[in-house]
Amino acid sequence: MSAVAALALVALAGCTGESPEPGVSSEDAGDPTWSVACAPGSAPIEGVGDLELDCLGDGAKAAVGPEGKPLMVVLWASWCVPCRDEAPEVEAFYQAHGDEVDVLGVDTADTRDAGRWFAEDFGMTFPSVSDPDEAVRIGLGVPALPGVAFVNPDGSVAELVVEPGVTTESLTETANAAFGLELS
Structure with missing residues (x-):
């Protein structure tokens, strides 16, 4: 060859x-074995509204929105090359700060199996929903993947990052600024 x-x-x-x-x-x-259940969200996200999507892990309907604390919404897809670089960074952020900031992945314009393989390959432990029609990306005004929205507990978007190349450190800095936190 x-x-x-x-x-x-x-x-x-x-x-x-x-x-x-x-x-x-x-x-x-x-079949991929990755299966992380989604927690219910209660506040609709500004621009997205009362949206329910299938949880990527267990297929159950899940409301897309914060549940009483800040939420970082990460738009990704298995076919997105920069998403591959960012997946370990997002996972490290979640491991370090998931008790103070919820993380919700949104597998965008993808198939459920491809998304689950991606999540399994990168050892993602945060919940993700399947959004084949790109409702979240369009609603947030993210021009292309990847994208990260920092959402206040009331559903308002505090910060939107649409440039690829996020790191654990840059996510932490943005969360601190967006939510008035002191994550380290």
């Missing part, structure tokens, strides 16, 4: 998020 053909196969396999191991086809791999 030529180096170009091998590189093309690696690139295609990396973009789909469908295979948990290199060289294993999705038919051989079975």
